[in-house]
Amino acid sequence: MNKMHRLTPPTPAQDHLAGTGNIPRTPPAQNPLEALEALLAAAQQVVAELAKARIPAAAEPQQTGPTGTAIPLVLSVDQAAERLQVSRGTIYTLMKSRELGWSKVRGRRRILATELDRYLTQTNAVA
Numbered sequence: 001m002n003k004m005h006r007l008t009p010p011t012p013a014q015d016h017l018a019g020t021g022n023i024p025r026t027p028p029a030q031n032p033l034e035a036l037e038a039l040l041a042a043a044q045q046v047v048a049e050l051a052k053a054r055i056p057a058a059a060e061p062q063q064t065g066p067t068g069t070a071i072p073l074v075l076s077v078d079q080a081a082e083r084l085q086v087s088r089g090t091i092y093t094l095m096k097s098r099e100l101g102w103s104k105v106r107g108r109r110r111i112l113a114t115e116l117d118r119y120l121t122q123t124n125a126v127a
Contacts, residue, residue, distance in 0.1 A: 073113050075112075075116065077092065080100075094119070
């Protein structure tokens, strides 16, 4: 026999399932619509608290160049050549001689922005 169950607050035995107990409890409502509205308000409060705790730059962190434009952390050969103001061939030569570190991502060569910075620092120290 199928009966519709009413929304009821958890019993003390069920309360351990709530974890830390940080989820705001609302008193049982008079009708199902009020219960849903109370649950929605509680969920919105939890989402707002999580949004406050989130790190603002949760997306991929980026450096900024001299013009204030974003520089990705991982560069293609073309981007690295543009940043160093050299040809693509020079970048390939630096990679082949192991002066510039790189790795393959899905078959394409990628260079970390920090690796370019290291190379520039190293070559400026030698010069």
